[in-house]
Amino acid sequence: MSKLPVFTYQTRLRLTHEQTSCLDAYAALYGRAQRTLFARMRAGVPLNELKRSFLRRFGLTARQFNAIRVELEGKIASIRERRPELIEEAKWRIRKAEEAVGRLEEKKPGSNVVHQKKRRLAVLRAKLEALLADQESGRVRLCFGSRRLFRKQFALEENGYADHAAWKKDWQSERSSQFFVLGSKDETSGNQSCQAAVAPDGSLRLRLRLPNGLGSTSKHLVLEGVRLAYGQEEILQALSAGRVVTAQTKTGKLFRKREGAAVSYRFVRDRKGWRVFASVEAQPVALVTRRLAGAIGVDINPDHLALAETDRFGNLVGIRRIGLHLYGKSEEQAKARIGDACRQIARACAESGKPLVIERLDLRKRRAELEAVDGVRARSLSSFAYAKTISMLKAASFRAGVEVIEVDPAYTSVIGAVNHARRHGIGSHQGAAYAVARRGLGLSERPSVREAVVPTRNGGHVTFALPARNRAKHVWSFWADVRKGLKAAHAAHARSGGNRLPPAPLSPKSRALGATRALPAKPRHANRRQHCSADVLDDLPWQGNGCLWF
Structure with missing residues (x-):
């Protein structure tokens, strides 16, 4: 199995009314088929029998049924794989909540804070019991349309609904708002059901195979002028890639076939219309870094990323602090800021020729901390996406040809604070990043x-x-x-x-x-913290003990 990452690129489609209606009907049929397939699979019906009946019942092609099956099996597998982690996380959070309740009962017995903490503890225990019951029975719970939207029907006025019919309309629309088109490397243009071709103006022309169950007069829907703001070159490269390989049938007969890059598509409808997501396996990138040059370590924090650069002997060369002020930002705004910071780090690693060293964080402990900290700290931790930062760091490093070294995070903050902070005139977080970089090089602690x-x-x-x-x-x-x-x-x-x-x-x-630490030259304004924004403060060139920012 390939270890190369799969990158997904998106763009918004410009459609006519007829094209929009056609995609709406496709999504509705796809949603009904997927929910029915899930119910039949839970009933224990063999998959081969299901496939034959579904092709006739819903008017699907074999490839379209495979797309529904693959997506559904992926959801089920992810739930089963995630369940043990959720159980351990619930145990961690219950333990932290019990400790918090014990401390509050000593300080504020009978207060409303204690009452709310006890309610939270009861919710966590009920959640753990449900997870353990599902783990024992092997049952998988799937809510098509999201549980959050499902529960809004019990508080219609608070969620802006005039009546139950208005909620049901949104519910049915959400359950039929997307469909998946599975690709394969041995199919033309990497996908049999949605084939892309390059137009003379450089845009993409998508030819989507429609299900027979729609009753449309045409079997295909053609979408012209599709352009991706990001990833257009990668998609074009995947469409032009291909090689001839020799394969063998079950009877032992040899034949030659052409293999290219698989391109899968997902069509998603939101409030503004339809978008298409194209997923393709990344092409290998040559490494431009080597460990003999040193390393750059990063310490991930809720409000910033602390970086430290070392030479090949483990001596500190430079430090940096990149602010990530995500509280109050939307999900897309937070992703944009994290992405900019990660690309900045990957570019610095590529220019210096040094690998990036990150911590292998246990996110269960991070989430368990929310039960025992104050409200301000809890909001700061919950608004920061540790997993998203790590995945974006890896993706940006892969594109830049930077090697990523993952190390155990045990005691890096303590080592940085005790061994490096005062010695080099840096902060505790930069000291932790320095400890991470040295651990990535296998140096003494x-x-x-x-x-x-x-x-x-x-x-x-x-x-x-x-x-x-x-x-x-x-x-x-x-x-x-x-x-x-x-x-x-x-x-x-x-x-x-x-x-x-x-x-x-x-x-x-x-x-x-x-x-x-030597302070920089005084800015033009007398009070620089009053006249400089937070992002400007993060980029001020601190210098101390010969350690310059890189």
């Missing part, structure tokens, strides 16, 4: 100091002595003890009011051990 001086958010610091290291154990056991001491130091610092007071000066010994 031994403690570099005996007394930790860790910076705090208000510009101050906390100091604590590091525990003794047992060299018979793995170095991570030492960093586990350091993390406990660091948490205790931060807690004591907060209880003493250190986060609200002006930062205390460093001792002469600490100043000798670590470098201080």
Whole structure:
């Protein structure tokens, strides 16, 4: 099986009224067939028998039935694969919620906050029981049209519906708002049911095979002038690609056939009309990076991406902070900002010739944190798409020919704060990115100091002595003890009011051990934080201890 990623590109179609009606009818037939197929599969009917009956009942071609089956089997497989992770995540969140309820009952017994937390805990327990029951029985729950829209019928006025008929109209429209056209590499133009050709003006001409069940006078719907703002060259390259291979039949007879690139299409209707999504397997890209040059590590945070560049010996060369202010942004706006940041990082890696090192994050723990933090922090964490950032980093790096190294995230923040932050005059997040980059190169993670001086958010610091290291154990056991001491130091610092007071000066010994950050030249305005936006502040050229931004 190919390990190359599949990229999807989209564009909006310019259709006539007749073409729009034809696609609406196709989507309605496709939706009915898929829901019926799911019900029959749950009843245990053999797939071969289903295929014969569905071709006659719905007037489908064999290829159109395969598209319905493949999409449905993918949904079922994804639910079954995701279910164990949801069970573990629910257990994590229940544990965190129980701890939060216990703390609140000590501080605010009988308050409304405790009541709401207990309600949340009951919801999580009910969800866990349902997941465990489905896991035991092997049952798969699928709601065609989304559960969110389904539940809106129970609160019509709150969701802007005049009556149940208005909701039902939206419900039926949502359940029949898209259809999938499966492609194959051994078919003409990579797809038998939707064949694309290049027009003289460079646009695409889509020839869509319609189901016989629509009763249309024509078997095909031709869509002219299709242009993709992004991915047009990739689609044209996939259509022109092809090679002749030798295959063998079941009887042992050899024959030659032509193989190209498979192109699958998905037609989706939204409030503005119809869009088409074209998915094609990416072509291999030659690597332009090598580990002997060093590495660039990235530390992913809810409001920014911290980067650190090293040379081949693991010495710090440069740092950078890319702001990601996603709270209050729509999904498309957040994706656009994340995509811009990821392309910027991939371009920096390609120019320096160094691979990108990222953490292999456990998103279950990230989501479990929402149960035990305050509302502002919970909204910040929930509005940030960790999985989307990681996938976009990998996609941008693949296109740029940058190698991506994934490492275990254990104790990188602690190592960065204790070993690197004060020593190089950088922040804790840049120190974590530096630790990630060094781990990607397989370099040492031994403690570099005996007394930790860790910076705090208000510009101050906390100091604590590091525990003794047992060299018979793995170095991570030492960093586990350091993390406990660091948490205790931060807690004591907060209880003493250190986060609200002006930062205390460093001792002469600490100043000798670590470098201080050199501020840039003062801007034209007296108060730069008043006159500069957040994005401008992220790009100010901080310099410290010879570490320049790359």
